[in-house]
Structure formats: C-alpha cells, structure tokens
Amino acid sequence: xxxxxxxxxxxxxxxxxxxxxxxxxxxxxxxxxxxxxxxxxxxxxxxxxxxxxxxxxxxxxxxxxxxxxxxxxxxxxxxxxxxxxxxxxxxxxxxxxxxxxxxxxxxxxxxxxxx
Amino acid sequence: xxxxxxxxxxxxxxxxxxxxxxxxxxxxxxxxxxxxxxxxxxxxxxxxxxxxxxxxxxxxxxxxxxxxxxxxxxxxxxxxxxxxxxxxxxxx
Numbered sequence: 001x002x003x004x005x006x007x008x009x010x011x012x013x014x015x016x017x018x019x020x021x022x023x024x025x026x027x028x029x030x031x032x033x034x035x036x037x038x039x040x041x042x043x044x045x046x047x048x049x050x051x052x053x054x055x056x057x058x059x060x061x062x063x064x065x066x067x068x069x070x071x072x073x074x075x076x077x078x079x080x081x082x083x084x085x086x087x088x089x090x091x092x093x094x095x096x097x098x099x100x101x102x103x104x105x106x107x108x109x110x111x112x113x114x115x
Numbered sequence: 116x117x118x119x120x121x122x123x124x125x126x127x128x129x130x131x132x133x134x135x136x137x138x139x140x141x142x143x144x145x146x147x148x149x150x151x152x153x154x155x156x157x158x159x160x161x162x163x164x165x166x167x168x169x170x171x172x173x174x175x176x177x178x179x180x181x182x183x184x185x186x187x188x189x190x191x192x193x194x195x196x197x198x199x200x201x202x203x204x205x206x207x
Binding site for chain 2: 009010013014016017018020021023024025027028033036037040043044047048051052054055058059064067068070071074075078079081082083085086089090092093095
C-alpha cells in the first residue's frame with residue numbers, strides 16, 4: 001500500500017534532517033569562524049534542498065509544488081548571497097583563523113592569504 | 116515521517132541557538148541566526164504538511180524574504196553602525 005513516491009519522499013526528508021543535524025553539530029564543534037561557515041553551508045544546500053524535495057514528492061503536481069519550488073529557488077539564491085556578504089564583512093573585519101587551521105598551513109610557508 | 120523531519124529541524128534550531136549564544140564574535144552569531152531563520156522556513160513548510168494545511172507555504176516564503184533582508188540589514192548595521200549610509204565610499 002506504500003507507493004514509490006512515499007518511499008522517495010521519506011528518504012529525502014530523513015536525509016535532509018540528518019544533513020541539518022550534521023551541519024548544526026559542525027557549527028558547534030568547528031574550531032574557528034572560517035570552518036564554521038562550511039558547516040552552515042551544508043544545512044543551507046543539502047538540508048533545505050532535500051527536505052523541500054521530499055515535500056514536493058508529497059505535494060504532487062499542484063500549486064503547492066510550485067510554491068515549494070519558489071521557496072527552494074529563493075533559498076538557493078539568497079543563502080549564498082547573504083553568506084557571501086557575511087564572509088566579506090568578516091574578512092574585512094579581520095576575524096582570526098584558529099590555531100589548528102593556521103598550523104596546517106604554516107609548514108608550506110610563503111603563500112599566506114589570511115590578511 | 117513529518118514528525119521525524121520536524122524533530123530533526125527542531126534539534127538543529129536548538130543547536131543553532133546554542134551556537135548563537137556561545138559564538139565568540141558577532142559574525143558567528145549572525146551565521147547561527149541566519150541558519151536558524153532558514154530552518155524556521157523549513158519548519159513552517161513541514162508543519163503545514165503535518166497539519167494537512169499546505170497553505171502555510173505562503174508564510175514560509177514570506178519568512179524566507181524577511182530573513183534574507185534581516186541578515187543583510189544586521190550586516191550593514193554591524194559594518195557601518197548606521198542603516199542610512201548609502202554607499203561604502205562615504206562610510207568609515
């Protein structure tokens with residue numbers, strides 16, 4: 001009695017929830033701001049995308065699916081834009097890198113772009 | 116299954132709030148609050164399907180717009196200390 005669409009929808013919803021929790025855990029555990037941004041990016045793309053696609057499979061071909069597509073397109077445009085503004089502001093402010101991140105780069109020497 | 120997705124989103128929002136309270140710089144807090152707003156959009160969408168009223172997707176769309184404008188406004192306020200400046204040249 002369970003259709004293929006339901007199974008695909010549930011798998012997408014659960015995978016999206018797992019990606020959200022993974023990203024939030026990274027937000028807590030990463031050492032400095034520049035690595036935390038990667039963790040936040042996971043939840044914005046994979047988490048939101050998979051959950052909205054799972055809801056689209058539940059909605060079928062209707063106006064609700066069109067609204068979900070609009071939310072998805074707007075999130076995919078606005079998320080990186082706000083993120084880029086945030087990283088640019090943090091870069092201009094001079095947020096320091098963590099000790100472990102700097103320590104990985106230091107043996108190379110020279111090429112240091114952490115202005 | 117909507118309950119499972121809702122639980123995952125709520126756990127994510129709780130962890131984002133903890134990160135926002137704990138973040139050492141203001142940019143960590145903005146990052147966590149931006150993520151919290153995105154998860155609020157997802158929570159409204161999933162709860163609309165959970166209660167059988169997908170019309171709440173309009174609220175989710177409006178919240179996505181407001182969240183984006185709010186993030187940019189807070190960033191501009193942090194950068195310039197004033198929301199009325201028009202360009203970067205006249206700032207600092």
